[in-house]
Amino acid sequence: MKPGRTIIGLDLGGSSIKAGLFPVENSAPTRTLILATPAHEGCESLMDALIAAVGALCPEGLSDVAAIGIGTPGLVDDNGLVHGPAVNLSAWQGTSLSASVSERLGVPCVAGNDGSFAALAEARDRGVRELLFVSWGTGIGGGIVCDGRLVTGNRGMAGEIGHVCVDPSGPLCGCGQRGCLERFTGAPELVAAYRARGGTAVPEGADGALFPELAARHQSGDPIAEAVMEAAAGMIARVVGATMSILAPEVVVIGGGVPEAIPQLPDLVARALTQCSFPYLLENCRVESARLGNRAGMAGAAEAARNLSERRS
Numbered sequence: 151m152k153p154g155r156t157i158i159g160l161d162l163g164g165s166s167i168k169a170g171l172f173p174v175e176n177s178a179p180t181r182t183l184i185l186a187t188p189a190h191e192g193c194e195s196l197m198d199a200l201i202a203a204v205g206a207l208c209p210e211g212l213s214d215v216a217a218i219g220i221g222t223p224g225l226v227d228d229n230g231l232v233h234g235p236a237v238n239l240s241a242w243q244g245t246s247l248s249a250s251v252s253e254r255l256g257v258p259c260v261a262g263n264d265g266s267f268a269a270l271a272e273a274r275d276r277g278v279r280e281l282l283f284v285s286w287g288t289g290i291g292g293g294i295v296c297d298g299r300l301v302t303g304n305r306g307m308a309g310e311i312g313h314v315c316v317d318p319s320g321p322l323c324g325c326g327q328r329g330c331l332e333r334f335t336g337a338p339e340l341v342a343a344y345r346a347r348g349g350t351a352v353p354e355g356a357d358g359a360l361f362p363e364l365a366a367r368h369q370s371g372d373p374i375a376e377a378v379m380e381a382a383a384g385m386i387a388r389v390v391g392a393t394m395s396i397l398a399p400e401v402v403v404i405g406g407g408v409p410e411a412i413p414q415l416p417d418l419v420a421r422a423l424t425q426c427s428f429p430y431l432l433e434n435c436r437v438e439s440a441r442l443g444n445r446a447g448m449a450g451a452a453e454a455a456r457n458l459s460e461r462r463s
Contacts, residue, residue, distance in 0.1 A: 154174075154214065154215070154216040154459070155173060155174050155175075155214060155216065156171055156172065156173060156174065156180075156214050156215050156216065157171075157172050157173075157174055157215065157216055157217050157218070157219070157452050157455040157456050157459060158170070158171055158172070158204060158207060158208070158215055158217075158218040158219070158452065158455060159172060159179075159218075159219050159221075159448045159449060159450070159451035159452025159453075159454075159455060160200060160203060160204070160218065160219065160220045160221065160448065160451055161221045161264060161267075161447030161448040161450075161451055162187065162196070162200065162220060162221065162222045162223075162264070163187060163223070163264070163447070164187060164223070165186070165187055166184050166185065166186060166187055167184065167185045167186075167187050167199060167200065167203050168182070168183075168184050168444070168445070168447065168448040169182065169183050169184075169185070169203040169204065169206070169207045169448065170182045170207075170445075170448045170449070170452060171207050171208065172452045172456075174216060174456060174459060177271075177274060177275070177449060177452070177453065179448075179449075179452070181207060182207075182448070183203065183206055183207055185199060185202065185203050185206070186199075187199060193245055197250060197251070197254070200220065200251060201251070201254055201255065204218065204255060212255060212256070212257055215257050216257075216258070216455075216459040216462075216463075217257065217258045217259065217260065217455040217456070217458045217459040217462070218251060218252075218255070218257050218258070218259045218260075218455055219259070219260050219261070219262075219267070219450075219451030219452055219453070219454040219455030219456075219458070220247060220248065220251065220259065220260070220261040220262075220451055221261075221262060221263065221264035221266075221267040221268070221447040221448070221450060221451040221454075222247065222261060222262075222263070222264055223263070223264055223291075224263065224306075225263065225305055225306040225307050225310075226247065226261050226262050226263050226302075226306040227302070227305045227306045228302055228306070229246065229248070229249075230246055230247045230248025230249060230259070230260065230261035230262075231245070231246045231247070232245050232246075232247055232261075233305045233306065247259075247261040248260055248261040258458055258459070258462060259455075259458075260454045260455060260457075260458045262300070262302065262306065262451075262454055263291070263293070263302075263306055263309065264285075264291070264447040264450075264451075265283065265285045265291030265292050265293045265309055266283075266292075266293035266294070266300055266301075266302060266306075266308070266309050266450070267293070267300075267446075267447055267450030267451050267453070267454055268283055268285060268293055268405065268440075268442070268446035268447050268449075268450045269281055269282070269283035269292070269293025269294060269295050269300065269309070269403070269450065270293065270295060270300050270450040270453045270454060271442055271445075271446045271447075271449035271450035271452075271453055272401075272403045272405070272440060272441065272442060272446060272450075273295040273298070273401075274449075274453055275441055275442060275449075276401060276441075278295075278400045278401050279295070279296075279297055279298040279400070280295065280296055280297070280397070280398065280399045280400040280401070281294070281295040281399050281400060281401045281402075281403060282294055282390065282393060282394070282397060282399040282401070282402045282403070283295075283309075283402075283403045283405065283440075284311065284386065284390065284402065284403065284404050284405065284406070285405055285406040286335070286386065286404060286405070286406040286407070286408040286409055286415070287336070287337060287406035287407040287408055288336055288337050288338065288407070289312050289332045289336050290311060290312030290331050290332035290335060290336060290386075291309070291310065291311075291312055291406075292309040292310065292311040292312070293309045293450075294308055294309045294397060294399075296397065300454070311331065311389050311390070311393060312330060312331050312332035312336075313325050313327070313330045313331070313332070314330065314331050314389045314392075315327060315328070315329045315330060315331075316329055316330070316331050316334065316385060316388065316389065317329035317334070320333060320334065321333045331385065331386070331389050334382070334385055335382045335385055335386055337361040337407065337408055338361070340361060340364060340378055340379070340382060340408070341360045341361055341363075341364050343378045343381070343382075344364050344367075344374060344375060344378050347374050347377065347378060348374060349364075349367075349372070349374045349375065349378075361407075361408070361411070362411060364378070365408075365411035365412050368412055369412065379412060379415065379418065380418060383415055383418035383419045383421075383422050384418075384422040384425075386404075386419050386422075387419045387420075387422035387423045387425075387426055387427075388422075388426045390402055390419065390423065390427075391423050391426040391427035391428075392426075394423075394427055394428070394431050394432070394435060395427070395428050395431065398431055398434075398435075399435055400434075400435060400436075401435065401436055401437075401438055402419075402435060402436070402437045402438070403437075403438055403439070403440050403441075404416040404419055404437065404438070404439060404440065405439070405440025405442075405443070405446060406440070409439060409440070410440075410443065410444075413439065416437055416438060416439045417437075419437055420437035423437065
C-alpha cells in the first residue's frame with residue numbers, strides 16, 4: 151500500500167481493547183485484535199496498553215498509517231480531552247487522550263465517546279444521515295448523527311440519554327442526580343428488578359454479571375423476566391420518543407449487550423414507541439437492531455480517523 155493509506159480504530163472498554171487496521175477507502179478491517187484493559191492500574195498503564203495495541207496491530211511500523219481513532223467511555227470534547235467520569239476507567243478524567251497518543255506515536259489522532267463513535271459506524275453501514283443510537287448494557291449510552299455528522303455537543307456531552315431523569319425521586323446515579331434512565335434499565339438494575347418482582351433461584355453475586363441468567367430465563371418464557379424486560383423497553387421508549395421529537399432521526403438503532411442477549415428488545419421498544427412518540431415522526435423512522443455488534447466502537451473510531459485524515463489532506 152501507498153504511505154498513509156491505512157487507519158486504525160481503537161475501542162477502549164472496561165475489560166478489553168479492540169483494535170482494527172482499515173484501508174482508508176473502505177470500512178472492512180484487514181487486521182483485528184483484542185487485548186485486556188488494565189482498567190484499575192492508572193492512566194499511564196492505560197496509555198501503555200493503547201500503544202501496545204497499536205504496536206501489535208502494526209508490527210511493521212506506522213509509516214502507512216494516516217490517522218488513529220480512539221473510542222472511550224466518558225465525556226470527550228472535540229479536542230480529545232476527557233472531562234467526565236468514565237465507568238471503570240476513571241483514570242482518564244482530565245487526560246488529553248488524542249494529543250497524548252499522537253505525541254507518543256507521531257500519528258494524527260482523534261478521540262471521542264465510544265457510544266458516539268458506534269453511532270457513526272452504524273450510520274455509515276446503513277448509508278443514512280440522521281440516526282439515533284442507543285447503547286444498552288451495564289449502563290445506557292448513546293450517539294447522534296445529524297446531516298451525516300456526529301453531534302458531540304458542549305464538552306462531548308451530547309447523546310448521554312442514560313442520564314435523562316425519568317423519576318426525580320428515584321435512586322441516586324453515579325452522575326450525581328437521581329432517577330436517571332440507566333438506574334432503572336442497566337443490566338444490574340434489571341436483575342435487581344427481577345428479584346424485586348419475586349424472581350427466584352437467581353444466584354447471589356454482582357447483578358451485572360448475573361444478567362445472562364436473566365436473559366436466558368426471558369428466552370425460556372419466564373413471565374417475571376418477560377415483565378421486567380417489557381417494563382424496561384417501555385422506559386427506554388419514553389426517552390427515545392422524547393429525543394425523536396427533538397432530532398427527527400431516520401433510524402433509531404438499539405445496540406449493546408442487553409439486546410444482543412435478548413434480540414426481541416428492539417421490537418419491544420418499537421411497539422412501546424407507538425404510545426409515546428409523535429405519530430408522524432414514528433411513521434417516518436424505523437427502529438432496528440445494531441448490525442455491527444461489539445465491533446461498532448472500533449469501526450466508529452476508524453471512521454472518525456478516516457474523517458480526520460480527509461480533513462488533513
